[in-house]
Amino acid sequence: MANLLYRGVNKVDDLENAGRVWPKGSTSEVTPLYDGQVTNNGWFNHGPSKTNTARVTQSDKITYDNSGISTSRSLSEAIKFATYGGQDGFIYVIDADRLAQEGVTAVEFPDPEHPHEREVTLIVNSREPLPLSLIVEKFEVHSEGRRI
Numbered sequence: 001m002a003n004l005l006y007r008g009v010n011k012v013d014d015l016e017n018a019g020r021v022w023p024k025g026s027t028s029e030v031t032p033l034y035d036g037q038v039t040n041n042g043w044f045n046h047g048p049s050k051t052n053t054a055r056v057t058q059s060d061k062i063t064y065d066n067s068g069i070s071t072s073r074s075l076s077e078a079i080k081f082a083t084y085g086g087q088d089g090f091i092y093v094i095d096a097d098r099l100a101q102e103g104v105t106a107v108e109f110p111d112p113e114h115p116h117e118r119e120v121t122l123i124v125n126s127r128e129p130l131p132l133s134l135i136v137e138k139f140e141v142h143s144e145g146r147r148i
Helices: 011-016 050-058 075-082
Strands: 004-010 068-072 089-095 105-107 119-123 135-141
Touching (some): 004 011, 011 089, 068 075, 075 089
Antiparallel strands (some): 004 068, 004 089, 089 135
C-alpha cells in the first residue's frame, strides 16, 4: 500500500487556486523574528531552516511568508478542513513516497502543536504549486463529510 497524505480544501479556495495545491507563501527556510509571534519554547531553530518553516505552517498564530503546505496522514482530518464551516470541498490524495524525487521536503514532528491532525508539512522550494505528478487522486466531499 502506498504512503499517502491528504490535503482538504473547500471549493472556494480550490477555485481560487485553479485546482492546484499551492503553498502559503514563497520562503522555504523561515527565520524566526523577534516580532512577538515566535516564543522561545524550543520549537524553533536560530536562523533559517525548513524546520522553522514547518513549525510556522502548523501554527494557527504565526504568519510568515512561507512555502509550507499542510497535509495530514488522516483522511478524516483532511475532510474536516475541506468542509469547515459547512462548505463542500475537495480532498487531494498525495503520494508521499515520491516527494523527495520531486524536490518536496516533508516534515513531521514528534511533538506537533495539534497532534490529532497528524500533520505532515510539505515544503516546496519556491512559490510553486505541488507537482501534479504527486497527486494520485482528487475527489469531492459534501459538507456533511461524505464523498460525492
